Amino acid sequence: MTLSIESPLAFRRVDGLLEITLNRSDKANALTAGMMEDIGRAVAEARADEIVLLSSASPSLFCAGADIREFVGGSLPQQEHALLGMIKAMACSRAPIVVVARGRASGAGALLICLADVVVAADDLQVTCPEFVFGMYPIIVEAVLQSRLSPALAAQMCLGASVLAAAHARDAGLVTEVLPEAGFADSARARVAHYLERCPGLAAMRRSRTIGHATRVLCEHLDAVAPLMMENFHAPGVQERITRYLIGLRRR
Numbered sequence: 001m002t003l004s005i006e007s008p009l010a011f012r013r014v015d016g017l018l019e020i021t022l023n024r025s026d027k028a029n030a031l032t033a034g035m036m037e038d039i040g041r042a043v044a045e046a047r048a049d050e051i052v053l054l055s056s057a058s059p060s061l062f063c064a065g066a067d068i069r070e071f072v073g074g075s076l077p078q079q080e081h082a083l084l085g086m087i088k089a090m091a092c093s094r095a096p097i098v099v100v101a102r103g104r105a106s107g108a109g110a111l112l113i114c115l116a117d118v119v120v121a122a123d124d125l126q127v128t129c130p131e132f133v134f135g136m137y138p139i140i141v142e143a144v145l146q147s148r149l150s151p152a153l154a155a156q157m158c159l160g161a162s163v164l165a166a167a168h169a170r171d172a173g174l175v176t177e178v179l180p181e182a183g184f185a186d187s188a189r190a191r192v193a194h195y196l197e198r199c200p201g202l203a204a205m206r207r208s209r210t211i212g213h214a215t216r217v218l219c220e221h222l223d224a225v226a227p228l229m230m231e232n233f234h235a236p237g238v239q240e241r242i243t244r245y246l247i248g249l250r251r252r
Contacts, residue, residue, distance in 0.1 A: 009038055010057070016196055018046050018095065023057040028064035031108050033075060036066075036082035043086075046095035048206075051199055053192060054112060055100040059185070062125070065107025072242045076233055080140075083108060084222055087144060090115040091215050096202035098195055100188045102181070106130055110157075111144050117205055119175045120191045122184040125166040127174065132160045134241045139228045143221045147214060148174055 008024035020042055022029040031039075039054075046052050056062045071079045090097060090112075097115065102122030105113050110127045113119050129145075131138040138158050145154035149172055156162035169175040179187045195202060209215060232238065 009035055011042060013050070016050050016199060017053045017192075018042065018050050019053045019055070021055055021057050022063055025056075025058040025061070027067070028061055028104070029056055029058065029109070030064050030067040031083075032067045032070050033078040033082040036079070036086040036108070040082070040086035040089035043093050043095070043097070044089040046093060048094040048203060049199070050095055051192075051196055051202065052093065052095050052097045053100065054097065054116070056102075058103070061103035062101040062105040063109025063112060064104060065109050065130075068242060069246060071233075072239060072246065076230065080226060080229060083111075083140060084226060087111060087115065087140070087222060088219055091218055092210055093206065094210070096195075096199070096206040098192060098202075100192065101125055102184055104128065107138060107141055111141060113169075113174060114144050114148050117202060117209070118195055119169075119177075120188050121166045121169065121175045121178050122181045122188075123166045123178050124181045125169065125175070125178070127157075127164040127169050128160075129157045130160060132158065134245065135235065135238045136229075136232050136242075139225050139232065140222060143218065143225055146221075147218045 008022075010019070010021040010023050012019045020039060024030065024035075043052055066079055066083065096117045098118045098120070099113055099116040100120045101113060102124055104126050106128045107130065110129060113127060129138050129141055131141070142154050142158045145157060153162065153172060157164065164172060164174065166175060166178045170178050177191065179191070
């Protein structure tokens with residue numbers, strides 16, 4: 001596939017896997033609009049007889065969410081468009097999606113986990129939605145979370161009142177299995193091999209989800225609520241809070 005210029009993603013096809021690796025560790029794998037577009041395009045082009053494997057090159061984190069500096073710099077419309085495209089590509093994928101994650105998975109990073117068919121997590125995984133600290137309610141994130149979690153738990157997360165640790169995320173149905181942090185890379189690789197050997201079963205699971213009522217409802221829900229994100233961003237005080245947060249990061 002053709003990547004956006006300087007896209008901090010790695011793509012590889014090998015042994016029935018389409019591997020997509022987040023490789024922007026210096027920025028906590030924060031997703032730019034270009035990265036979202038590339039992930040969405042890759043997933044949409046994946047074959048039905050392979051597994052999409054999404055992981056991080058970092059040994060300590062998965063994804064901190066959307067790139068804040070990019071959207072506060074005037075690119076929120078582009079990010080919103082790219083985010084919606086990535087979500088819909090993953091929700092409607094022909095290929096099963098497996099995520100391997102450890103460390104922090106926030107905002108849009110939580111969505112990647114939520115949209116997977118199988119999530120293999122380390123026991124240090126923390127799934128969070130921190131946007132409310134800026135006065136922004138993560139409307140699109142909540143829509144996706146509600147497709148997998150109870151509305152009450154999704155709301156608690158989006159209000160910053162609940163963080164899902166690995167075991168809690170597994171019990172809530174967001175994570176498939178939790179492995180020890182020690183030796184996670186090797187044990188996760190073995191679990192991916194386990195699922196790869198059973199790809200036809202995962203493919204059937206994926207087809208069922210794609211044609212199911214829940215996928216249609218999710219896509220319709222996203223289209224309905226998406227305009228509220230831009231409205232929230234332009235509410236009094238929101239952009240000022242984000243700017244102060246970014247200044248604080250530069251001073252660290």
